[in-house]
Amino acid sequence: MNAREFSAATAGHEVTGAVHSFDLSVGVDGPGTRFVAFLAGCPLRCRYCHSPDTWYRRSGRHRTVDELMAEVAKYRRFIEVAGGGVTVSGGEPLLQPRFTGEVLRRSRDLGLHTALDTSGFLGDRADDALLDATDLVLLDVKSWDPATYRRVTRTGAVAPTVRFGRRLAERGTPIWIRFVLVPGLTDAVANVAGIADYAAGLATVRRVEVLPFHRLGAHKYAELGLTFPLADTAPPTPELLSRVRGQFAERGLSVY
Template structure:
């Protein structure tokens, strides 16, 4: 029996795709983003083992909260694409059940992108950084894999919402926003909107509990007002997530 490793479920999510959503956080991530607030999802081991059928049973319980035009399930993490076989099978079951599907991803998985995107209604794509050097510094990896994913998205024609965390001194400022706008237009296909997410400190305690050094010690939370200004100026469609 195929089993996936589930870190946790959020049953009334309002910020990870359209409408009210079940958010499935899968275990495991290959990136080590400096601003990550979920280090507890990094390890590929751990989590609750569940079959695609068992996960679908949990998802359909919340179908009454979905509407004809919004609501559904979002696969997040960690990085859901590190469990491609499990995600693909679950997506197929959701398609049969007529449940809208979102894939919240940095595009750094283990392949099978073309097959997975056949059953994905919306991609929430995380732009970590906009140059190869800054991407490597931010995530610890090069962007070869995420480039392969974007090529697959282009082939599939799947709609995309871009999301970008705004970190003081790293991904903020007028120059960066103008460069981000150009990067999205040039490299990310099928974009419907861009959401700027203010950097916050809510995950710092997790590093302390896990005995890990926090990469951005001393960096303050991002000023939400500034992010809202940049959202309106450069990416008028979309709301600033608090």
């Protein structure tokens, strides 16, 4: 075994990440039944976030890639039969790009479909090796209008996400666009139209998921002694959902 082979063989023993939790999901975090690793730490503070317990890396447990892959192995056969795979989510997985890349690579080596769930805000941290190991990117586009984006995330701008999505399309990487619809916050016609035009311009977008805002994570804020910013906001009406989904469908996109 030469030096390069030894380095590749031992990489998983040395790389550690802050893992908040992991679970199995069906049809939510990519196709089929999936093992989903939720990493701890996120640079954004989305007003509708339902997992404030994943904001800080200190909220996660430090695990090596080997330790996490041992958990994946327990469900490997079930995942294969169910046509699923492994999704690395968060928090924001690109806050820990080396760990994320190793998990995706090792999962791919097992013959499992791989997905990365990211806001794209830290897309520049994803090197080609990480993306080579990624079969699908779930790209969370928070908003298009600059002022709305800042209201939603409390920081940053949409430009890094836009740049990352275009890079994925140029590479030929399949994309699922995700957009959280919040009445009175993200629902403006022009805001939705901007995302729809952007998604329609990416050749590898396979679907758009319009995710209705909900308050199911409100109890987590209470447990952490935090105020849930959207406690008084109602979920979108069927009429609003229909209008927004229609904006995406009008541009030839498959909408869910």
